[in-house]
Amino acid sequence: xxxxxxxxxxxxxxxxxxxKANVAAxxxxxxxxxxxxxTVSTIVRILEDKGFVAHEKRGKGYWYYPLLARETYSxxxxxxxxxxxxxxxxKSMVSFFMKKNELDxxxxxxxxxxxxxKED
Numbered sequence: 767x768x769x770x771x772x773x774x775x776x777x778x779x780x781x782x783x784x785x786k787a788n789v790a791a792x793x794x795x796x797x798x799x800x801x802x803x804x805t806v807s808t809i810v811r812i813l814e815d816k817g818f819v820a821h822e823k824r825g826k827g828y829w830y831y832p833l834l835a836r837e838t839y840s841x842x843x844x845x846x847x848x849x850x851x852x853x854x855x856x857k858s859m860v861s862f863f864m865k866k867n868e869l870d871x872x873x874x875x876x877x878x879x880x881x882x883x884k885e886d
Contacts, residue, residue, distance in 0.1 A: 768816050769843075777809050778818060782836040786829050
């Protein structure tokens with residue numbers, strides 16, 4: 767799967783949130799300073815070319831919607847991170863984040879609960 771640039775990912779986050787939107791609605795969700803309409807329109811078309819987004823015609827304009835679920839993209843991104851930086855070891859990746867983010871016992875217990883739910 768192709769990776770998203772920072773700008774593409776920002777737009778995908780908005781589309782995942784809104785589920786369907788035209789370019790103007792996407793821009794409304796973006797922080798100030800707002801990008802130009804043509805800039806966002808171009809990025810949306812790139813996302814469409816990459817297979818992340820599709821559109822439907824409504825009146826004179828287009829409404830865009832994601833073809834890939836946020837969770838699917840997140841899983842693939844995390845797996846790529848794990849494979850590229852932690853030799854495919856989930857344990858090494860979690861250990862790294864525990865050390866760097868100074869997780870406390872409550873955080874670790876919450877993580878273990880989530881892991882145990884998955885195993886059930």
